[in-house]
Amino acid sequence: MSGKIYIGVDLGGTNIKVGICSAEGNLLHTYEGPTGAEEGHQAVLDRIAQYVKQIVTDSSYTWDQVAGVGAGIAGFIDLAEGVVLAAPNLKWENVAVRRELEERLNIPVAINNDANVAALGEAWGGAGRGVQHLVCFTLGTGVGGGIIIGGKIVEGFRGMAAELGHIKVVPDLEAIQCGCGQMGCVETVSSATGIVRMAQDAVGRGEVTTLSELETITAKAVFDAAKDGDEVSIRIVKRAAHYLAKAMAAVAVVLNPQRFIIGGGVARAGDILFDEIRKVYKLNVPPVFTEGVDIVPAQLGNDAGIVGAAGLNL
Incomplete structure (x- = not known):
């Protein structure tokens, strides 16, 4: 060929x-x-x-x-x-x-x-085809990121730009220490690890939730329980989405991307996650940063x- x-x-x-x-x-x-x-x-x-x-x-x-x-x-x-x-x-x-x-x-x-x-x-070749300015968040064990501006990767001074998981968005009184050593990074609440930690904490406090019936709590289990109406799980999902959207809003006013792409295992949660992210994002940026801007799931997976x-x- x-x-x-x-x-x-x-x-x-x-x-x-x-x-x-x-x-x-x-x-x-x-x-x-x-x-x-x-x-x-x-x-x-x-x-x-x-x-x-x-x-x-x-x-x-x-x-x-x-x-x-x-x-x-x-x-x-x-x-x-x-x-x-x-x-x-x-x-x-x-x-x-x-x-x-x-x-x-x-x-x-x-x-x-x-x-x-x-x-x-x-x-x-994926969810950003034809878009010159976009930001990717990858929600897995941690929160990874990548920034494309003008069709090119933004690399930064030492090639370490787009460490998006380490944007500090959680208020001090709620913050826990991230693996990077800082307090309140979005990775601590919006990653699969963060979601599981919040669920385990809720079960440990004796909150009434179907999650307490599970031998092993996973992020998927939290999302499934939220879809079934479990109030504790719904609160955890909303908290993860809230702080992710806050981080996205901070990025938006600096870079003004046309599209946010969210990938990783957590992103497979679907509308229960994305609807909340879109709502909170709109509440945290001036209207000009929502016009023509979309928030979509990644397409290429692994x-x-x-x-x-x-x-x-x-």
């Missing part, structure tokens, strides 16, 4: 996912294999190169059609040098990923933070990282 293709690599602590994307951001083929992080970074980089070559071989495309390879990595990255300064889940420090992969593949390589590439993936990594070479 003719035309350029773009290869994305989503490097996780357990598995490496590789995908081929078209120039339009469509995911055409995927390949997945173990990371083997315990073998050290050289073995992992060898494996990435092997998987990249394998996916092209298994497809109907040729190596000459590959425009570049991109990789999304969870960690702190020196973007200018293409060096992973620290990746705790891989136990990496100061690994020159870009240079090492370019030597193995003899093709341009770009790397970036995993949250940034997930945002780029949604912008290029493929966002692959698609976004492929898009790093556009």
Whole structure:
């Protein structure tokens, strides 16, 4: 087949996912294999190169059609040098990923933070198609983020822009300490971890809730209980949505995005979450920041990282 293709690599602590994307951001083929992080970074980089070559071989495309390879990595990255300064889940420090992969593949390589590439993936091939200015919140174990302005990732001075989970929105008297060391970050209430903590606290206080009947409380269980009318669960969902919307409002008056995209496991809660977010957001910004602005769920799910990594070479 003719035309350029773009290869994305989503490097996780357990598995490496590789995908081929078209120039339009469509995911055409995927390949997945173990990371083997315990073998050290050289073995992992060898494996990435092997998987990249394998996916092209298994497809109907040729190596000459590959425009570049991109990789999304969870960690702190020196973007200018293409060096992973620290990746705790891989136990990496100061690994020159870009240079090492370019030597193995003899093709341009770009790397970036995993949250940034997930945002780029949604912008290029997901819920942000055709939108030049957008902000992504990813609600999972923590709250991640990515900012796209003018179609480009906003990286910041040291490549650490869009740490949206660490916007401080919870009032001091209600705040708890975040994993980052600060008090009152949105991550403490709007992540899956935060939602479970609030539910466990309610059960521990002896509040009347169906959640007390569960052996294990999950964020999904809280949302399901809220949909069934459990008042404690409804309060928890509203609190998570309230502070997320407050963080979004703070971002809106600085960046004026056209679209907010919310992804991650928590975002699968649906209308019970999104209706509250939209309501609180509108109450916390001047009307000009609501006109033409929408708040939508992500579309790509676990493929966002692959698609976004492929898009790093556009």
